[in-house]
Amino acid sequence: MVSSVMWQAAAFFMIMFQCSVRGQISYSIPEEMAKGSIVGNISQGLGLDLKRLKSGKARIFAGDNTEFVGLNNERGILLTEEKIDREALCAKTTPCALHLQVIFENPMEWYDVTVEITDINDNAPIFLKGEITFEISESAVTGARFMLENAIDLDVGSNCHLSYSLKPTDNFVLSLQSQTDSDRNMEMVLQKALDRENKKQLSLLLTAMDGGEPQLTSTVRIHVTVLDINDNPPVFNHRVYKATLSENTPEDTVITFVSASDADEGSNAIIMYYMSGNGDVNDLFMVEARSGEISLKGSADFEKASRYQINIQARDQGGLSDSCKVIIDLTDMNDNKPMISIVSMSNSISEESRPGMVVAMLNVNDLDSGLNGQVHCHINDNIPFAIASSSSFFSLQTEQELDREREAEYNISVICTDEGVPALSSSVSLRVQISDVNDNAPVFEKTNYEASVVENNTPGLSIISVKASDADWNQNARVSYILEDSTVNGVSVSSYVSVQPDSGLVTAMRSFDYETLKHFHFRVKAQDGGSPPLSSDVTVKITIQDQNDNAPQVLYPVQTGGSVLWLRLCHVLQMLDISSLKWWLLMWTLDRMPGSPINYRKLQTERCLKWVYRMEK
Structure with a gap:
């Protein structure tokens, strides 16, 4: 393992960041750094003030919900939340990177952050088998090849470049052949004829060494049993076989055939085929021992692996064998729907919000590749919203001015569809409420009101009700009625009538006399409860009706x-x-x-x- 000093050196030696476009930043760190190690200064990298990190409530969003990297808002730096094992995170995938987003609020915005995890030599080569056994005929000719399984090194790059040594070399030497897939096929080659009568059992030690610093090694013991009389090994028609397979192909489907021939006769010419490889290959494929037919026995998933390599050995009854490699490439099928995650959302927005205001942020991901993984999102028609995209992020924004009195709530369906054939889609429903502002004044039901009262009425008599309505909501729509100040015959109108604030009911404050007042008018104001309040007024005319309440009087003769x-x-x-x-x-x-x-x-x-x-x- 690397010492703590080397860890610190690696951390300082990392590539800090590189901005290709606004809103994207990259860092590089080695794996296995201690928890709390500095990844990079996000404040300097994005050119943001520390106050913005605090006021914007900056936080890290990881699409797979795995928090390897955290954000210190006080210092503006990214820190490791735990030790990161590159092999557990990415296996053999290179480069290995964490794709994160730094999310800000008020206003909403985000920045893409990529943290590449570089490999260190922390895994020694491993042989899958504890020992290797061969039964080889003494008649095996010089140059006969015997396939050996390569060791596995979980590291990548130069750390997983393996070299091998075989000891002793009295009878066998190693042969490493490069293949088209940049892997190497390792074989044990007979360089000196075997003599069963001289030595019946051979024991060799195969050592695998990686290219890391310091170098790590692993060994496996090879046991060779020398058989008598069989002088022709099987020979494959091709050293490499290739086949193509669509993912989700049904089990038991035949993929390809391998074939080898043996010049011997009888039992020495009977060839059996065997498959060797890692656990994934053994779980997915099988070879028919006598026919060489390779078929699918599991479920192949392009999203897990796009290529498989199978080592096939042809062995005759005398123990001679040959080997070949089968390379199977998977083609992607559109078998994954887009996945929609709501990153942030405002459940309520003001009706005075301007076009372009971000209401919600969505992260959309499709595990397929190519066109099958290209996703487009849209929303239902005839609503004042629009959806915009940036990488795998989509934002729901206001597109037009809002009017709560026309529509107080929107149920928005976001539908995301990939470009596969047939296309697959997913949807999510967002509920957005429009909050009210006091933008509507009360409106009277009539442009003016008229009523009549028979003279000699009782004070407190209900004369007429005025009614106004307000299109706003709640307090903004709460209407109060106010009698506007004016005079009738030099006297305040309030001594003649009163208006109830809640109901708008007009009542008489006195008994009217037709002989002194035949009609009068006044204005009533309707005012809402908004801040500031809005109002409108209306004219009310009251007519006094005559009663026969005066007896005839003798005016003549007069004094x-x-x-x-x-x-x-x-x-x-x-x-x-x-x-x-x-x-x-x-x-x-x-x-x-x-x-x-x-x-x-x-x-x-x-x-x-x-x-x-x-x-x-």
Whole structure:
């Protein structure tokens, strides 16, 4: 394992970042770094102030929900959350990278972050078998080849470049042949004829060494049993066989055939075929021992592996064998629906939101490749929203101005479809509520109101109701009615009528007299509860209806002296503009002045009052 000093050196030697376009940043770190190790300064890399990291509530989003890397908002740096094992994370895939997003709120935005995990030499080569056994005829000719299974090294790059040594080399030497897939086929080649009578059993030690620093090794013991009389090994028609297979092909489907021939006769010419390889190959494929038919026995998935290599050995009854390699390439089928994840969403937005406001952020991923993995998303028609894409992220945005009074809530279906044939799709429903602003004033049901009241009514009589409605919601739609200040015959209108604030009911504050007031009008204001409030007003006209409440009076003959006196007093009182109380006190005194009959004085008093009222009106 690498020392702590070498770990620190590797961490400082890592490639810090490279921005190809705005919003994308890359880092490189070696695997197995200690928890809390610095990955990179995200604040400097993105050119963001630390205040933005805090106010935007910056956080890391990993699509597979595995949090290997965390964000320290106080320092603006990325830190490892745990030790990262590159082999567990990516196996043989190179480069091995974590694809993350740094998510900000208020306003919503994101940046793509790629963290490449580089390999260290922390895995020694491994032989799958504890020992290897061969039964080889003593008649095997020099140059005969015996296939050996390669060791497996979980590392990548130079750390997994293996070299081999075989000891002793009295009878056998190693042969490593490069194949078209850049792998090497290892064989044990007979360089000196075997003599069963001289030595019946041979024991060799095969050592595998990787290319890492420091170098790691592994060994396996080879046991060779020398058989008597069989001088022709099987020979394959081809060293490499190739086949193509569609993923999701039914089990028991025949893929290809391998064939070998043996020049011997009888039992020495009977060939049996054997397959060797790792666990995945053995689980997926099988070879028919006598025919060489290779068939599928499991479920092949392109998303797990796109290519398989199978080593086939042909062995005759005398123990001679030959080997070949079968390369099977898988073709992708559109068998994965797009996967939709809601990264962030606002459940409620104001109706005064401007076009382009981000409402929700979605991460969409399709495991297929090529066109099968290309995804397009759309939403239902005739709504003031649109969807925009950036890499695997999609954002739902407002496209038009909103009006809560027209539509208070939207149920938005986001449908994501790939380009496969046939196409596969997934959907998710988003519910967005539109919050109200006070943008509508109350509106009266009528442009004006009219009502009539029979004179001599009782105070408190309900006359008419005015009604206004407000298209807004809740407090913004709560209407109150207010009697606007004005005068009737010089007196405040509030002494004539009142308006109930909640219901708009107009009631009489006094008893009306047709002989002094035939009609009057006033204005009522409807005001909502918004901030600031909005209002509108309407005119209300009240007509007084006459009743037969006055008996005929004898006006002639009159007493001239008294009549003139009362008329002059009426002029004086009208000019004085005195209060109502003093007015009635004076009239009460005048009514009791001597010099004329009582009935006549009362008649003159009433005439004087009516005359003054008419003059004021």
